Amino acid sequence: MTFDVVVIGGGHAGTEAAAAAARRGARTALVSFDAARIGEMSCNPAIGGVGKGHLVREVDAFDGLIGRAADAAAIHHRMLNRSKGVAVHGPRVQADRVLYKAAIQESLRRQNNLTVVAGEAYELLLHPGSVAGVVLDDGTKLRATAVVLATGTFLGGRLFRGEERLTGGRIGEAASVPLAAQIRSLGLPMGRLKTGTPPRLDGRTIDWARLERQESDVEPWFMSPMTRTRRLPQLHCAVSRTTAQTHEIIRSGLDRSPLFGGDIQGSGPRYCPSIEDKVFRFADRDSHQVFLEPEGLDTHLIYPNGISTSLPTDVQAAMIASMPGLEHAVITEPGYAVEYDYLDPRALSSQLALAAIPGLFCAGQINGTTGYEEAAAQGLIAGLNAAAHALGVDAVVLDRASSYLGVMVDDLVLQGVTEPYRMLTARAEYRLRLRADNAETRLGPIAAAAGCLSPERSEHQARREQQRQQATRRLDDLQAGPPHLGLPERRSAAAWLRVDGVTLADVAPDLLGTGDADVLAEVVEDARYAPYLERQAREIAELRENDAIRLPDAFKFGAVPGLSNEMIERLTRASPQTLGEAGRIRGVTAAALSAILLQARRLAR
Numbered sequence: 001m002t003f004d005v006v007v008i009g010g011g012h013a014g015t016e017a018a019a020a021a022a023r024r025g026a027r028t029a030l031v032s033f034d035a036a037r038i039g040e041m042s043c044n045p046a047i048g049g050v051g052k053g054h055l056v057r058e059v060d061a062f063d064g065l066i067g068r069a070a071d072a073a074a075i076h077h078r079m080l081n082r083s084k085g086v087a088v089h090g091p092r093v094q095a096d097r098v099l100y101k102a103a104i105q106e107s108l109r110r111q112n113n114l115t116v117v118a119g120e121a122y123e124l125l126l127h128p129g130s131v132a133g134v135v136l137d138d139g140t141k142l143r144a145t146a147v148v149l150a151t152g153t154f155l156g157g158r159l160f161r162g163e164e165r166l167t168g169g170r171i172g173e174a175a176s177v178p179l180a181a182q183i184r185s186l187g188l189p190m191g192r193l194k195t196g197t198p199p200r201l202d203g204r205t206i207d208w209a210r211l212e213r214q215e216s217d218v219e220p221w222f223m224s225p226m227t228r229t230r231r232l233p234q235l236h237c238a239v240s241r242t243t244a245q246t247h248e249i250i251r252s253g254l255d256r257s258p259l260f261g262g263d264i265q266g267s268g269p270r271y272c273p274s275i276e277d278k279v280f281r282f283a284d285r286d287s288h289q290v291f292l293e294p295e296g297l298d299t300h301l302i303y304p305n306g307i308s309t310s311l312p313t314d315v316q317a318a319m320i321a322s323m324p325g326l327e328h329a330v331i332t333e334p335g336y337a338v339e340y341d342y343l344d345p346r347a348l349s350s351q352l353a354l355a356a357i358p359g360l361f362c363a364g365q366i367n368g369t370t371g372y373e374e375a376a377a378q379g380l381i382a383g384l385n386a387a388a389h390a391l392g393v394d395a396v397v398l399d400r401a402s403s404y405l406g407v408m409v410d411d412l413v414l415q416g417v418t419e420p421y422r423m424l425t426a427r428a429e430y431r432l433r434l435r436a437d438n439a440e441t442r443l444g445p446i447a448a449a450a451g452c453l454s455p456e457r458s459e460h461q462a463r464r465e466q467q468r469q470q471a472t473r474r475l476d477d478l479q480a481g482p483p484h485l486g487l488p489e490r491r492s493a494a495a496w497l498r499v500d501g502v503t504l505a506d507v508a509p510d511l512l513g514t515g516d517a518d519v520l521a522e523v524v525e526d527a528r529y530a531p532y533l534e535r536q537a538r539e540i541a542e543l544r545e546n547d548a549i550r551l552p553d554a555f556k557f558g559a560v561p562g563l564s565n566e567m568i569e570r571l572t573r574a575s576p577q578t579l580g581e582a583g584r585i586r587g588v589t590a591a592a593l594s595a596i597l598l599q600a601r602r603l604a605r
Contacts, residue, residue: 003029004390005383006134006144008121008179010038012372013364013379014150015104016064020383021148022113023063023452026390028383029142030108031134033154033173035118039069039104041097041372042152042170043197045295045303048223050080050090051423052373054404057091057439059373059380060224062447063457065107066376067224073099075235075297077217086525087435088425091223094237096296117142120174123182124360131359137178146386148361149183150379153195155366156180156341160258161334162312171336180341188356189344192266193420194259195370196274196308196337199316202330203302206292210325211238214291225440225518226460238292238325242275242307246322247286250279253315259337264310266339269370269420274337275307275319290323301332310337342368345412346574350397351385352378352409361386367412370420377405377423384450396450399547400584401430401540403443414574414585430536432529437522440464467515471523480507494527546580551596552603560599563592571596 003026007018010032018030032038047070048056060067076094108114117136125133125141133143149155154169154176167175184190216234254260257276259268268274273281278288291305304326309316313334320326345367347354352367354360363382364375384396398406407428412421425431434442444461447453453461475494493507504511504524511520526533557563557571567588576582579600583593 001029001140001142003027003115003133003142003144005029005146005148005386006031006142007148007150007383007386008134009150009152009154009364010035011040011042011150011152011364011375012066013152013375013382014148015039015108016059016066016376016379017148017150017361017363017383017386018114019065019108019111020062020380020452021387021390022111023454024384024387024391024393024450025113026146026387027113028387029115029117029144031117031119031121031136031142033118033120035116037101037173038108038116039101041095041100043195043372044305045097045100045293046092046094046305047100047372048090048092049373050088051404051425051427052371053080053089053091053223054425054434054436054439055373055377055408055423056223057436058403058405058443059376060226061439061443062380062384062450063453064376064380065104066373067222068226069100069103069107070095070223071227072103072231073097074223074230075232075294076237077221077230077234078214079217079221086437087431089436090425091221091436093223094235094293096232096298098296098298099232120176122178124179126357129358131357145390146359146361148363148379148382148386149366150363150375150382151176151179152365152375153338153340155183156192158339159336160264160310160339161336162256162258162310162315164336165263169340170338171333183343184341186357188354189347190341191344192339193342193365193368194264194266194268194337194339195365195420196268196310197335198275198304198307198309199320199331199335200295200333201292201302201304201320201326202332203294203300205328205330206302207325207327208238211240211292213238221518225464225516226457232297235294235297237294240290240292240304240323240325242279242288242290243322243324244286246319247279249315249318249322250276250311253311254280256312256315258310264337264339267419268337269422272308272370272422275309276311307335308337309335311335340365342366342417344368344416346414346416348413350409350413351388351395352382353385353389359389361389365420368417368421369408369412370422374408374421374423377408381405381409384452394450396446398446399544400428401433401543402446403439404428404434407434410581410584414576414581416573430540432532433536433540435522435525437518437525441468441522464516464519467519468523471511471515471520472526474511475508475523475527478508494530497524497527498530543580546583547578549579549597549600551577551579551582551600555600555603557596560592560595562595567592
């Protein structure tokens with residue numbers, strides 16, 4: 001069988017990559033061990049959060065899958081960071097696992113140019129100088145010009161729970177062992193990382209009356225603007241806490257933990273560590289929050305977010321029983337850790353293409369990241385660019401000023417990782433501009449130019465942009481003086497919105513109800529932050545000016561006078577293509593940049 005693009009892996013990265021490549025017109029195959037498990041939420045039953053929610057909205061602006069699937073399965077809505085500025089608000093939903101998977105699979109079924117192939121990707125088909133497709137475990141060859149590796153935790157995956165050791169990418173599923181061996185044999189820069197999951201609980205055995213309830217947000221909002229109404233009943237979450245007794249139980253079991261016994265070599269995620277890691281590293285803390293999250297409408301399973309663990313099953317049972325409200329809680333599936341292979345992302349280009357093997361792209365946890373949202377975002381970029389490679393059309397490259405997508409890719413390919421990478425709003429220099437509410441405004445034109453939007457999405461974005469421009473003009477043109485402020489001065493309505501306490505109803509009540517509420521809210525935020533956005537625009541112009549200065553191919557940083565050995569090592573490993581990229585590598589000073597620029601100009605003469 002012959003395709004333009006073959007995607008290996010049916011998780012969040014693989015499904016977005018396959019759909020994105022197909023939307024661009026590439027004949028695409030999605031290869032997965034088990035077609036029935038495509039789109040599975042293998043860890044927590046939630047989508048979004050601070051930084052992560054931004055990524056979901058950005059993927060959605062390219063007509064991606066994750067936002068609409070999350071809305072189709074949402075059983076709890078919570079806007080995080082609500083007390084702070086809009087730029088760092090984090091939309092997050094609890095999703096029904098079954099309905100989320102069904103929504104992803106239905107989207108793939110409706111996607112033109114896409115074929116799902118059930119089987120194990122046994123090895124890459126390589127020609128001298130490039131990838132040529134994939135060989136399945138039954139000997140079937142899927143020939144293709146581009147291949148996307150979206151293997152998640154399955155590449156050389158091993159499971160750990162106390163003294164138990166299993167081979168697999170997640171419980172009950174096999175690991176991709178032959179493919180992992182082949183990739184390692186190619187001499188690529190590989191390493192091991194670790195993630196984990198908590199024990200699942202039977203909600204019928206939890207004493208909910210003793211716990212703090214967290215209700216779903218009442219006001220309607222969605223992960224995708226294509227969604228207009230909530231479809232499902234809303235469930236509440238609850239909060240318990242670890243206790244001094246919990247911590248003592250955990251400490252008593254550390255000698256049986258594979259994490260502390262040296263069996264697990266890979267680093268785990270700093271911002272979502274295992275509970276034994278938390279107790280060990282933060283010995284002064286006597287309690288940690290545990291969020292009890294429902295896994296669906298038709299299941300009693302509860303996900304206790306905050307206590308990922310690889311402790312033995314008996315220790316996990318004692319740990320759970322020591323927490324308020326969980327004294328009689330029954331564990332339905334003990335937690336475990338997963339260790340897996342990853343590729344140093346500094347071997348990739350900003351298109352997520354592997355320089356050493358033309359036509360091979362990588363997305364998700366194979367690039368050293370953690371989280372559904374980070375995986376989906378990379379899948380989008382890899383899929384769009386795999387299609388570009390196969391079809392001979394323009395690549396899609398985003399920078400730090402345009403999106404969190406661009407921030408993440410830039411961080412990965414320039415800085416690499418020492419632990420699983422997680423998106424945070426603090427990673428973005430221009431976060432006032434990169435809000436979750438304006439993702440379509442920022443990225444809609446780029447998505448349209450890439451040819452990856454459906455007619456329905458194109459129509460929606462055009463209508464939305466027309467509303468936005470009309471509202472913006474009205475605020476700029478309308479001269480107003482809010483009477484309740486007692487000030488005679490007249491300014492534009494947009495300028496008045498920068499005064500604390502002034503609302504749209506005060507200065508332009510005629511705009512209320514004239515368009516979509518989310519569009520008007522975006523316009524108001526733009527008006528409020530206009531001076532800061534203008535200043536950031538000047539900084540962005542400087543960033544892009546430096547990014548336009550290309551360094552010669554195979555630039556020898558060791559030949560640049562004045563660079564320290566450490567700087568030379570970091571620059572050589574990252575292999576920046578532009579002066580701007582060189583400047584974003586840790587430890588590279590302004591003086592070093594000047595020396596690099598002078599050397600580049602000498603070579604260009």
